[in-house]
Amino acid sequence: MILRSDELPRSADVAKHGGVGEFGVETILTKEQMGKAGRLFVRGTLKPGHSVGMHRHEGDMEICYFLSGQGMVREEDGKTYTVYPGDVNVTPSGHAHEIVNTQSDANLVYLAVVLFNGDR
Amino acid sequence: MILRSDELPRSADVAKHGGVGEFGVETILTKEQMGKAGRLFVRGTLKPGHSVGMHRHEGDMEICYFLSGQGMVREEDGKTYTVYPGDVNVTPSGHAHEIVNTQSDANLVYLAVVLFNGDR
Numbered sequence: 231m232i233l234r235s236d237e238l239p240r241s242a243d244v245a246k247h248g249g250v251g252e253f254g255v256e257t258i259l260t261k262e263q264m265g266k267a268g269r270l271f272v273r274g275t276l277k278p279g280h281s282v283g284m285h286r287h288e289g290d291m292e293i294c295y296f297l298s299g300q301g302m303v304r305e306e307d308g309k310t311y312t313v314y315p316g317d318v319n320v321t322p323s324g325h326a327h328e329i330v331n332t333q334s335d336a337n338l339v340y341l342a343v344v345l346f347n348g349d350r
Numbered sequence: 351m352i353l354r355s356d357e358l359p360r361s362a363d364v365a366k367h368g369g370v371g372e373f374g375v376e377t378i379l380t381k382e383q384m385g386k387a388g389r390l391f392v393r394g395t396l397k398p399g400h401s402v403g404m405h406r407h408e409g410d411m412e413i414c415y416f417l418s419g420q421g422m423v424r425e426e427d428g429k430t431y432t433v434y435p436g437d438v439n440v441t442p443s444g445h446a447h448e449i450v451n452t453q454s455d456a457n458l459v460y461l462a463v464v465l466f467n468g469d470r
Binding site for chain 1: 351352353354355356358378379383384385386387388391411413415417423425431433434435436437438439440441442461463465466467468
């Protein structure tokens with residue numbers, strides 16, 4: 231099955247974890263398709279200045295693969311990292327992260343995958 | 351944890367499923383990190399003319415997100431699709447696919463994720 235980039239189902243943008251603005255979602259796998267493997271496989275978009283607020287993963291892990299734009303990842307120890315296309319933010323269970331589009335002129339686009347990799 | 355694009359661990363290129371040439375692997379998650387969620391989360395590279403041969407998924411599903419280059423996906427019914435960056439090839443359990451870099455001047459680069467989404 232081929233999903234075309236410009237035909238991925240878009241859902242209404244929602245603010246996430248107290249972040250600024252909205253998180254645009256294009257679904258690659260539904261929760262049902264993820265089954266026991268996880269609960270999220272999407273392409274997410276943060277507009278300039280928008281963010282996903284600091285949140286902790288418990289019982290799952292998140293992999294964010296940055297596709298375009300430039301942003302900032304903050305981890306729970308307060309350390310911040312500038313991220314570029316091709317970089318990856320891995321947040322294991324028990325850890326927290328925040329993602330911010332720090333640019334004023336470009337969207338920050340990334341694949342977000344949440345996996346159930348432990349015992350459930 | 352941040353993994354930088356140019357520092358992803360590269361493993362020796364391997365021929366896959368009788369394809370042409372080699373499949374270059376940059377690891378994003380190890381098999382251990384995938385745990386019960388799956389068995390593969392890599393950025394793969396096919397050089398011009400190289401391919402991953404037709405193979406069937408049984409008990410797992412593969413998601414291929416195309417990052418750069420242009421290629422061809424063939425499914426088990428013989429249908430072929432030209433794929434471009436941002437397109438996705440989803441191969442559920444019980445289905446087969448083949449991936450070919452059809453270009454002569456550019457690598458075909460994609461994220462390959464294999465998930466255990468069913469009962470195991």
